[in-house]
Structure formats: structure tokens, C-alpha cells
Amino acid sequence: MKRIDALRALYPDLKETVVVTIMGAVAAELHSLGHRPGFFYLEHAMGLASSMGLGIALSRPELRVVVLDGDGSLLMNLGSLTTLARYGPPNLTHLVFDNEVLLSVGKSFTTATAEGADLAAIAQASGVPSTATLRDEASLVAAFRAAVQGDRLSTLVAKVDPEGPASYFLDFHLLENRFEFQRHLKSLAAARRP
Numbered sequence: 169m170k171r172i173d174a175l176r177a178l179y180p181d182l183k184e185t186v187v188v189t190i191m192g193a194v195a196a197e198l199h200s201l202g203h204r205p206g207f208f209y210l211e212h213a214m215g216l217a218s219s220m221g222l223g224i225a226l227s228r229p230e231l232r233v234v235v236l237d238g239d240g241s242l243l244m245n246l247g248s249l250t251t252l253a254r255y256g257p258p259n260l261t262h263l264v265f266d267n268e269v270l271l272s273v274g275k276s277f278t279t280a281t282a283e284g285a286d287l288a289a290i291a292q293a294s295g296v297p298s299t300a301t302l303r304d305e306a307s308l309v310a311a312f313r314a315a316v317q318g319d320r321l322s323t324l325v326a327k328v329d330p331e332g333p334a335s336y337f338l339d340f341h342l343l344e345n346r347f348e349f350q351r352h353l354k355s356l357a358a359a360r361r362p
Contacts, residue, residue: 190217192272193332205352215245225257239266253295291323298322
């Protein structure tokens, strides 16, 4: 399965969520499908998308929060799984695209998942209540929809091909994204006030 195809299939389901992506291919490919004010591309902070998503999910329990992560990124902050499980926000879906390489620096650098590390099993052993490894688009879409509409913290691992975008460049300044995202979160809170 190609990550861009998976993102394209999931894109309509992201409309009613707040999304935090990790840097690199995930951010570039999601942005290429069409930016929304509820998308935050966490550039220059490898490993921290799940931590940021956790903070938003805990502070804004009325929102559905989706973290789009990568295997290299998650492996860089593997302890985040125990922290996610400890707090267990039911409004957080953590989707990890596992291509078994550090794609942004070249396909020759494999990750531990290429040698058998199982991120879904690690998440489950850490106490995440709902985990799965998905290998095709149809099962990914079904599992993702169930997770986003459900009431439990979920970590889904999508096994994808080690292919990336032609360019990792986002025509969107980091500060512009930060302020737009902040305004979007505030507008969602304001819309809920009586």
C-alpha cells in the first residue's frame, strides 16, 4: 500500500478532526491533498507528534484528534506509547505509517521494524487499549473510521511502501501554520460556547 493512496482514502474522514502530522513525507503528502486549518505539520520535531497530539486530546476532550506518525519518528520517542496509554484519551487516534526506512534521509537507512520490531504489539504491551497492524487500504480505512468514531485510544500501524513524494517542500510557512492552527482551535472552542 502506498502512503499517499492511504492518505487520499482517509482524507474525507479528517474533515471533522484535528490533525497533527510528523515531519517529512507524511506532512508533504497530506498537504498535497489540500490543506485545512485543522492540520498542523510538526516540522523539525521528529518523534514528538504523538506527544503534541496527546496534549491537545487531554486539554480538548470534545475534539477528535488524529496523529499521523512514522515508524522512524515513533521509534525515536518510543516511550510516548506508555505515556499515551497511561492517560488513555478516548478522543485520540494515533496512526503510524511504517515503511521500515528513514525515508527522508534515504532508503538505505532501515528502521527496527525492518528487522521484526512490531509497533502495534509494542503499543499493546504499553497498555494502549486498541491496536492493529493494517496491510491494505480497505482494512486501514475500516479500522481508522472505527477508531475515530470510537471511545478508546487507538494506535494503528499501516504498513506502507518505502516511497515518498517528489518534494518534501511545503509552500506554507511554519509560523503561518502555527497561528492558523491556534486560531482554528480557538474558533472550535468559541463555537461550543452558549
